[in-house]
Amino acid sequence: MIDIKRKEDCCGCNACGDVCPKGCITFKIDNEGFWYPEVDMDTCIDCHLCEKVCPILQPADKVERYDEPRVFAAYSKDDSIRTDSTSGGIHSMLANAMYAKNAYVGGAVYNEDHTVSQIVDANPQRLEEIRSSKYLQSNAEGVYKEIKKLLRVGKEVFFCGCPCQVQALYKVLGNKEYDNLTTCDFICRGVNSPKVFIKYMDMLERQFGAKATKIKFKAKEWGWHNFSMRVNFANGQEYCKDRYHDLFFIGYLQANLLTRPSCYECHFKGFPQKADITLADFLI
Numbered sequence: 113m114i115d116i117k118r119k120e121d122c123c124g125c126n127a128c129g130d131v132c133p134k135g136c137i138t139f140k141i142d143n144e145g146f147w148y149p150e151v152d153m154d155t156c157i158d159c160h161l162c163e164k165v166c167p168i169l170q171p172a173d174k175v176e177r178y179d180e181p182r183v184f185a186a187y188s189k190d191d192s193i194r195t196d197s198t199s200g201g202i203h204s205m206l207a208n209a210m211y212a213k214n215a216y217v218g219g220a221v222y223n224e225d226h227t228v229s230q231i232v233d234a235n236p237q238r239l240e241e242i243r244s245s246k247y248l249q250s251n252a253e254g255v256y257k258e259i260k261k262l263l264r265v266g267k268e269v270f271f272c273g274c275p276c277q278v279q280a281l282y283k284v285l286g287n288k289e290y291d292n293l294t295t296c297d298f299i300c301r302g303v304n305s306p307k308v309f310i311k312y313m314d315m316l317e318r319q320f321g322a323k324a325t326k327i328k329f330k331a332k333e334w335g336w337h338n339f340s341m342r343v344n345f346a347n348g349q350e351y352c353k354d355r356y357h358d359l360f361f362i363g364y365l366q367a368n369l370l371t372r373p374s375c376y377e378c379h380f381k382g383f384p385q386k387a388d389i390t391l392a393d394f395l396i
């Protein structure tokens with residue numbers, strides 16, 4: 113069974129929890145705010161499924177992709193989608209094309225408590241929540257199992273997540289390619305501590321005296337290159353600071369303090385990526 117000796121050797125993808133036939137894996141949060149699997153030895157039957165599915169122990173090597181990527185530069189011509197997206201809004205354009213085929217779209221959404229989870233849903237109304245980067249780790253518990261079920265009954269699925277989550281999905285699917293699955297990831301600088309983000313949001317909510325209602329990393333108020341953190345509050349107030357003055361961005365991009373240990377030794381970077389499509393910022 114899974115036994116994490118070095119924190120760098122677990123990216124927190126949650127795949128092991130999704131495949132355990134006895135439900136004996138739970139995810140425990142450490143002092144930095146990152147979750148790691150813990151096995152209940154009383155119920156574990158030593159079937160090794162959790163090890164087989166772990167994308168760090170055994171990468172999704174059987175999923176074949178181009179050695180060299182085919183590269184396109186593009187952006188959405190829909191101003192409202194592009195402005196609300198982290199980069200050029202291509203993800204939303206792809207998602208809209210998939211909803212039009214009645215597909216299920218998977219991505220990351222904020223929860224009430226300012227944590228982030230991966231979901232999969234066929235309702236296009238959820239695209240606004242799914243859209244845009246949340247620079248903290250998203251909890252993917254249950255989503256791989258759900259996607260497997262959808263694929264098996266013939267539903268079309270478009271799943272977007274971190275490269276490690278996409279590999280985890282292929283591992284849960286037994287490295288099997290489904291014609292009704294399209295995957296998408298992004299060039300990934302690493303995910304930050306959900307605990308630090310909750311504390312940061314607590315601080316802002318105390319300062320502004322109200323609950324946050326909308327959070328936008330890399331808001332484009334002062335241009336895309338100057339990306340800013342914008343938070344709107346229930347009392348109508350707004351917080352907006354650029355990457356050089358916002359505490360969370362300083363901790364992430366300047367001080368490099370908030371990222372998960374496994375991201376500093378990422379196993380999922382470089383080519384070939386396993387996702388069908390890899391999105392990234394295109395700087396000119």
Ligand SMILES: Cc1cc2nc3c(=O)[nH]c(=O)nc-3n(C[C@H](O)[C@H](O)[C@H](O)COP(=O)(O)OP(=O)(O)OC[C@H]3O[C@@H](n4cnc5c(N)ncnc54)[C@H](O)[C@@H]3O)c2cc1C
Pocket residue numbers: 196197198199200201202203204218219220221228242243244245246247248249250272273274298299300301302303391392393394
């Ligand atoms: C943690 C993180 C690090 C990144 N690092 C880089 C980088 O170093 N260089 C670079 O060029 N681009 C990076 N990106 C990608 C970039 O921010 C844009 O998301 C990407 O270019 C697509 O932009 P878009 O406008 O098409 O779509 P967007 O509207 O940004 O949507 C992208 C998709 O990513 C999903 N997503 C958002 N946050 C998470 C999360 N925490 N976990 C899993 N899925 C998530 C969304 O749900 C959506 O499906 C990063 C993204 C994230 C989430």
Ligand code: SF4
Pocket residue numbers: 113114131132133134135136137151155156157158159160161162163
């Ligand atoms: S070995 Fe099998 S039963 Fe034990 S934790 Fe892993 S998946 Fe669960």
Ligand code: SF4
Pocket residue numbers: 114121122123124125126127128129149162165166167168169280
């Ligand atoms: S499957 Fe994912 S969460 Fe489980 S041990 Fe491996 S990397 Fe960690």
Ligand code: SF4
Pocket residue numbers: 123274275276277300301302303372374375376378379380381
């Ligand atoms: S940097 Fe690597 S390990 Fe970290 S979230 Fe991104 S893909 Fe996963």
